[in-house]
Amino acid sequence: MSIIQAQHIMLNDPSHVRVAFEPKYEHGSAFINGTYVDLDHAAIPMSDLGFMQADAAYDVVSVSKGFLFRLEDHLERFENACAKFRLRNPYTRTETADILNNLVKQAGTKEAYVWWAVTRGHMPDGSERKNPLAYDNCFYAFVVPYLFIADDEQRTRGIDLMVSQKYIRIPPESVDPTAKNFHWMDLKLALFEAGDNKADWSVLCDANGNLTEAPGSNIFLIKDGALYTPDSGCLEGITRKTTLELAKEIGMPIFVETVHVEQLRNADEAFLTSTAGGIMPVNTVDGKVLGGKAGPGELATKLHNLYWTKRWDGWLGTEVDYSQPAKV
Ligand SMILES: Cc1ncc(COP(=O)(O)O)c(C=O)c1O
Structure with a gap:
């Protein structure tokens, strides 16, 4: 079995290509605190604490073949993130879904990366700063054509991964x-570390050498046909959740538990998962070829292909109705 060339299909297959859109939305569409704009004219106020202090919660859902994937799961995760950070989304769940739908329609993208956030907003005066209710939280969203962390070429040869030192x-x-x-500096610097070491991507451990996650993605390994992924220290990725469901479907034993980095080094296969790229097979870890054979492993390939074929059948998808204009 070979890796489906998902990116090629998305860019070329008639059922995936972009529908008609106003030229100003070529780079994407945005929604800034109540107003729809084209992405080129989207700007946030500099004094918003989301920008100044990474004081925000966000989420990203993807669209493929005109279907938003697991929208409800993303909206629920987002609500939980807001609650944990004592942020209030000024829009209800239904209103948020409508805004995201409208942005996708405006951009005409059947393959889209859909980002939204609630930020703390501006700093209130003096003693009110201790009161989360004194802040007017702000909502921002944008849609751009789909982004792949690892493109067709990388997913076909497998990612060369390094464990951040x-x-x-x-x-x-x-x-x-x-x-x-928004606390990305550890992830970002680890990614640059990968670049400095001629690797494609990096993965980070916790202080005890247990795997956590990679920049923008979760980590999985396969040993003797069983699937392993960390149970803590990471985002509960929606692609991670999807992968666990797919693995169950194909009868793989699954272990969501503490996973030590040495298990990754001794794995038969590994892969990363993200909304921005789906299931992304690993080739090497710190220069060592996994499973003694270069390229994506057999089970990672199977999961990768199942992920895209099921999505393109509309699995867990919310279809965008491009024939109706966006309600803006
Ligand atoms: C830190 C981190 N971990 C994991 C993921 C993967 O999550 P999902 O599959 O929901 O995109 C992301 C996605 O951006 C992320 O930022």
């Missing part, structure tokens, strides 16, 4: 990683 993931006692947040 310089950085550990922010501990859950500091910033709860199950609430999707």
Whole structure:
């Protein structure tokens, strides 16, 4: 079995290509605190604490073949993140879903990356700063054509992954990683570390050498046909959840538990998962070919292909009705 060339299909198959859109939305569409704009004219106020202090919760859902994938799951995760960070979304769940739908229609994208956030907003005066209710929280969203963390070429040859030596993931006692947040500096610097070491991507451990997650993605490994992924220290990714369901469907034993980095080094296969790229097979870890054979493993390939074929059949999808204009 070979890796489905998902990116090629998305860009070329008539059922995936972009529908007609106003030229100003070529780069994407945005919604800034109540107003729809084209992405090129989208701007946030500099004094918003989301920008100044990474004081925000966000989420990303993807669209493929015109279906928003697991929208309800993303909206629920987002609500939980807001609650954990004592943020209030000025829009209801239904209103949020409508805004995201409208943005996808405006951009005409059948393959889309849909981002939204609630930020703390501006700093209130003096003693009111201690009161989360004194802040007017702000809502921002944008839609752009779909982004792949690992493109067709990388997913076909497999990602060369490095375990970060310089950085550990922010501990859950500091910033709860199950609430999707802007605290990306550990992830970002670990990614640059990968670049410095000629690797494609990096993965971060906790202080005890247990795997957590990778920049923008969750980590899985396969040993003797069983699937392993960390149970803590990471975002509960929607692609992670999907992968666990797919693995169950194909009868793989599943272990969601503490996973030590040495287990990754000795794995038969591994892969990363993300809304921005789906299931992304790993080729090497710190230069060592997994399973003694270069390229994506057999089970990772099977899960990868199942992920896209099921999505394109509309599995857990909310279809965008491009024939109706956006209600803006
Ligand atoms: C830190 C982190 N971990 C994991 C993921 C994967 O989550 P999902 O599958 O919901 O995209 C992301 C996605 O952006 C992320 O930022």
